[in-house]
Amino acid sequence: MFIVGVRRARIAAVVLLACFAVNLIAPVVISAQRAMPRPAEFTSTYDGPVPFTVETTLTQGAKKDEVDVNARLLIDGTEHRDSYTANAATTFPVRDRGGLTYFFPYQPERRSYPYSDPFSLEAVPMDYVGPGNVAGLETYKYQAEITDGDYRAERIVDLERRTGRVLDETWTTSGGPAEGFFRLSDESRARAVDKARSEVAVLRALQVLAWVTRFVAVLTLAWLAVAFARR
Incomplete structure (x- = not known):
């Protein structure tokens, strides 16, 4: 017994x-998903009045928990360069600027975030404006208004609500490097949605x-x- x-x-x-x-x-697994990958390369294209492509490269920063973000923006054949250092876990810049730009926090909250437009860099509020949906995935939608001299722009992004991945983005601008309405291309949206689906499935x-x-x-x-x- x-x-x-x-x-x-x-x-x-x-x-x-x-x-x-x-x-x-x-x-x-969640920690691995949350952290910004490095090294890594991303390319996003936008539909608009002129060709617009954003290429971002992530490399290991000076400290273990830091990522160096380098961006190459091609607008109608003209190249613009941008760079800063971010915290790998939070995506927030640790120096060189005051707000988020190309990457956003994992599991974003329904609140305002500081945002720095690559053609202004001054931090402005990116406000949560409500829920959204991209290809069947639930998103949080955010909006930022930028005014810097002659440059005026409105940025609207849809972030997958669990991973913070950008699934859609629009950029409406007057002045600056280009004028008109730009939107993340179908190909780039589909690529982002596929990646988000796999992360959400996990x-x-x-x-x-x-x-x-x-x-x-x-x-x-x-x-x-x-x-x-x-x-």
Whole structure:
């Protein structure tokens, strides 16, 4: 009888340890998704009155938790360069500017963020204006108004609400390097949506796994309690 009880206790211990170990996977995966990758390269194209392409390159910064962001913006054949250093986990600049520009926080909040337009760099509020939807993915929509001399612009971005990935963006401008209405191209939107879908699928799988392992752990503890009560 004692041997049976010991075996049950060992089985329960193994099951509980396995559940605990599985639950440790989620923070690791989420941390990897949250951090800005480096090295990495991204290219986004925009539809508008003139060709507009943004190429961003991420490299390791001077400190372990920093990322150097370098951007090359091509507008109607004219090149503009931009660079700053960001915190890898939060995407917020740590120096060189006052607001977010090309990348946004993981799990963005429904609030205002400081934003620096690449053609102004002065930080302005990027306000949360409501929920949105891009290709079936729920988004948070943000808007920023920029006025810097003759340059006036409105930026509107749709961020996937769990990963912070930009799924759509418009840029309406007068003055500055170009004038008119620009929108993230169909190809760039589709690429961003595909990437976001895979990231969201991983998060959902981790959520289901967490519930399953907790349920199994509760059943195991209940089984163990009943087994000892019957001794």
